[in-house]
Amino acid sequence: MPKSTSYLIGAGVAAAAALLGAVSYTATKPAERSPAVVAEAPAAASAGASAEPQAGVHPELQKYARRDAKDPLAVGRADAPVVLIEYADFKCGYCGKFARETEPELIEKYVGEGTLRIEWRNFPIFGEESERAARAAWAAGQQGRFWQFHKAAYADGAKERGFGEEQVTALAREAGVADLARFGRDLDSDAARRAVAADQEQAYALGATSTPSFLVNGRPIAGAQPIETFTAAIDAAGREARR
Known part of the structure; x- marks a missing residue:
């Protein structure tokens, strides 16, 4: 992790990071692992999924919730009692x-009635196309269309078509991004690269080694788990x- 990172972790956070990393590792069991090539976590493993209020919870991890009412990459009230943070590709x-x-x-069950913020x-x-898709999503967010881009990029078949320059522009158009020229500038901007790098640093600092990884009020969960x-x-x- 670069010395300049703002995500400095103390002993408590480090312990939780080790837990999230171990859970991700158990979920994937790869032969070899590097930050650039990481396996996806299957729907078989989770951490802290117990209904007991404090089971698997690390309160110090709650500080990773930004709770910025103007964050275009979030949905739900900034003061919602529960924040789910998703680290994804x-x-x-x-x-x-x-x-x-x-x-x-x-979203239907919890966000509308004010309990949950995502x-x-x-x-x-997963490499260059992952990076481009991330910057494209951020760029769409600058025009208030992040979640529409998110839906288009995760639609059936989108991943198979890839995330080349023409494809992410097509996704932006599908998402209703109004100014595609601005989208292109934002996509290739230093601001987009810094924003994506900051998110990556936070995930690695937490020990995330696979996608998707989640925090729910400081409770780590790894993988696309069942809704329950x-x-x-x-x-x-x-x-x-x-309470």
Whole structure:
């Protein structure tokens, strides 16, 4: 991790980071691993999915929630009692499964009534196209169309078509990005690269080694788990937050 990173972790956070890393490792069991090539986490492993309020919870990890009301890569009230942070890659098949099958149900069940806020973190780990898709999503967000881009990029078949320059522009158009010239400038900007790098540094500092990885009020969860895993964690976190 670069010396300049703002995500300095103390002993407590380091312990939780080790847990998240171990859970990710157990989920993937690769023969070899490097930051540039990381396996996707299957729907078989999670950390802290118990409904017990404090089981698997690391309160010090709650500080990673930004709670910025102007964050275009977030949905839900900034003061929601529960924040789910997702670290994901647009080339990750399991991330797509979560985006299509689980996330919409969580938004319908919890975000609308004010319990849950979801904050996205770009965690591109599958090479150049992953990086471009992450910057494109950020660029779409600058025009208020991140979640529309997110839906288009995770639609069935999008990953297989790849995320070349023409494809991400087509996705931006599908997402309703109004100014495609500005989108292109933002996509290739230093600001986009810094934003994506900051998200990556945070994920690596937390020990995330696969996508998707999640924090629910400081409770690590690895992989595209069944929806019951997330509802149990959100319900427990909500009860604890309201005590």
